[in-house]
Amino acid sequence: MNLIEEVLNQLPGDVLGGLRKSDRLLNSLRENTAPIPQVVTQSNVPLDNIEWDVVICGGTLGILIGCALVKRGWRVALLERGVLRGREQEWNISRSELEVFLELDLLTKQELENAIATHYNPARVSFLGGTEVWVNDVLNIGVDPIYLLETVKNKFLAAGGKLFENTAFDSAVVHPNGVLVSNTFSTRLLLDAMGNFSPIVQQARQAKKPDGICLVVGSCAQGFQPNNTGDLLASFTPILNNCQYFWEAFPARDGRTTYLFTYMDLDKQHIGLETLFVEYLRLLPDYQGVELSQLQLQRALFGFFPAYSQQLYFPWGRILPVGDSSGNQSPLSFGGFGSMVRHLKRLTLGIHEALATEQLSPSALKLLQPYQPNLSVTWLFQKAMRAGIDRKLDSKQINSLLSAVFDQMQQLGEPVLKPFLQDVVQFSGLTQTLLKTALNHPLLIARVIPQVGILSLIDWTIHYINLGIYTALFKLGVLQNWVKSLPPTKQYYYHRLIDKWQFGSGYDLFS
Ligand SMILES: Cc1cc2nc3c(=O)[nH]c(=O)nc-3n(C[C@H](O)[C@H](O)[C@H](O)COP(=O)(O)OP(=O)(O)OC[C@H]3O[C@@H](n4cnc5c(N)ncnc54)[C@H](O)[C@@H]3O)c2cc1C
Known part of the structure; x- marks a missing residue:
């Protein structure tokens, strides 16, 4: 019995079978072979x-x-x-x-x-x-x-x-x-x-086909040293298997949850969930300073998230x-x-x-x-955090870039850092971070351009400009009072416009 079988067979039900079923679904997405339902x-x-x-x-x-x-x-x-x-x-x-x-x-x-x-x-x-x-x-x-x-x-x-x-x-x-x-x-x-x-x-x-995909595997287990801290995004390896591995860890009610996740395009040659799970079991001891034999697994977790750049x-x-x-x-x-x-x-x-x-x-x-430009701008970041099969990136490039960006964000303080970590990108925080990173690490930024491609950069620039426009329109508050005097049907449309500017600029975080 190999390690993954040994570990997953400790759990009730056919977990390995479930993992392999998810891999088949992932393959059908990569190969685009699933029939289109007509419902x-x-x-x-x-x-x-x-x-x-x-x-x-x-x-x-x-x-x-x-x-x-x-x-x-x-x-x-x-x-x-x-x-x-x-x-x-x-x-x-x-x-x-x-x-x-x-x-x-x-x-x-x-x-x-x-x-x-x-x-x-x-x-x-x-x-x-x-x-x-x-x-x-x-x-x-x-x-x-x-x-x-x-x-x-x-x-x-x-x-x-x-x-x-x-x-x-x-x-x-x-x-x-x-x-x-x-x-x-x-x-x-x-x-x-x-x-x-x-x-x-x-x-x-x-x-x-989705424009990108995130694979995640992990578990909740007991047997770790008591630890009331967590990781939102941690990486301690260079690019391996054409993937940059990221980790997440935090206390759970019945143990500690640890996830390994990675972003990728839909290339069929990329690894699947089972291989990622094997990598998870191989690297978890180094990551959390614990032997697998010390852990009592409560459950295994896995999934993949297709993402589309078009709304x-x-x-x-x-x-x-x-x-x-x-x-x-x-x-x-x-x-x-x-x-x-x-x-x-x-x-x-x-x-x-x-x-x-x-x-x-x-x-x-x-x-x-x-359409939310504050979400659309994050597409470029996903692309910068993944390694294509045919691109030979320096194995430390993604780590170096992220390290530099987060270093600048930390210097800019929590109002910049926290929204970003909560999936909310705002114009001023993004602009300050990019300017500071470009000034302090121009070579790193230059290396990202061939990685993401010039078309992605142009696309990103449009979303970035829209983010600025949405922010200005929402902050001006031009419609908020006037809309109250309109008949209900018109209000429906103007309220949606205000929502669009608010959510599209990431200002819902402060409402
Ligand atoms: C490992 C892992 C960790 C995660 N951690 C977090 C986290 O910490 N925080 C967070 O915000 N999100 C997290 N998520 C994401 C979160 O779980 C999902 O975003 C959420 O479950 C989505 O819910 P949903 O109802 O939209 O879709 P689903 O969870 O896919 O649920 C779909 C529902 O529709 C039902 N259904 C499907 N087909 C039919 C049908 N034909 N007829 C009737 N019903 C149907 C299903 O039974 C199910 O109840 C995590 C996901 C995974 C896999």
Whole structure:
């Protein structure tokens, strides 16, 4: 038996089988061989009777928006193909982001405290042969998904929402006045919360390959020395296997979680999850100063996150993606829960207004999926953090670059560093960091240009200029007061414009 079999066979269930299944899915994405589902069709005939205002397909993050909408008086049904239950492994997030659960009346103060399973400080960012940066209160809260989802589910049911478990979405017919879901549920609006591999998203993307991908493997285990600090981003190896390995570690309720993750393009020659898991087991002892034999594994964790540089818009009216299916999360992190929480109020108010004013056409719903230059600029960083198969980079290049950039950010202080680590890039912080890095490390910056390519750089420059424009427009606050005097339908459009500037400039972090 080899090491990976030995380790994973300690756990109940066929974990290795699950890992290999994920690898097959990854390969089909790389080779673009998966068939394109045809689950959405259109009809010109209006529906006779519409039972629901909103049908949500997918329960994990769908229940959060479902509960928020049912509390606003809408008739909401939630379809989950399995049983609605959160996963064992905590979701990490920053404390201030959780306030939205109180604001939207999804949790009481006590329930919010109960949902927080772990809390640690400080967290480190470190790179091979370079800077160590320590921060407090960034992504240092572990939320218990089981408790959170169960509590929100009970509120949803108490407020009149209807949950249909073991009920898989299989089709949607879009009529002029509603959508017929799985031939059974008629609704004014369908929310697709079926995750990265939603059949609706696959149909809408028409087999477009992702622009990048992040592979993650790891575990939660007991047997480490007590340690109440964490790593947000740590690397201690040069480029190996055409990958720059990054690590994350933090205390969990039942042990310590450690992740190894890496960014890559879709080249078929890149390693898969099983090989990355073997690397994880090989390097974990060095990383955490512990022998594998000392550890009692609680669970293995793995996944991959496709990311697209273009915002996803559905060509049909009355269907909107939310959660991972919307592709709204940063290409740098796999923090889809954090991203959903950050956008929860925007989505709740936006969907509420769309329903109230019947703005459910493709162009009206597109505004709830706005282009966000602050996310688009991070594409260049993902490209700078990955090593292509055919590019012969200096094995320390990525470490040297990141070390230099974080060194400059640390000197600029927490107002620059913290938003970046929370997936929020802001114009002033980005400009200061780039200028300072370019002045102090011109050669490093020059070396990145061939790595990312000139086209990516031009593309980035456009997003960077847009980031500046969005920041100025949001800070000017030109529309905020005037919009109140408009009729509700016009307000829907102007509110979306304000949201777009706010979220697109990263100013939601301070709201
Ligand atoms: C190892 C790992 C660690 C992570 N850590 C963090 C973290 O610390 N912080 C953070 O913010 N995020 C983290 N994430 C990401 C986070 O887990 C996801 O962003 C989140 O689960 C996305 O939720 P979702 O509901 O959009 O999609 P999914 O989690 O994919 O859920 C989709 C839901 O839809 C249901 N479904 C699918 N198909 C159908 C169908 N046909 N009909 C009906 N229902 C259907 C599924 O059963 C499921 O309930 C991590 C992910 C991984 C893999």
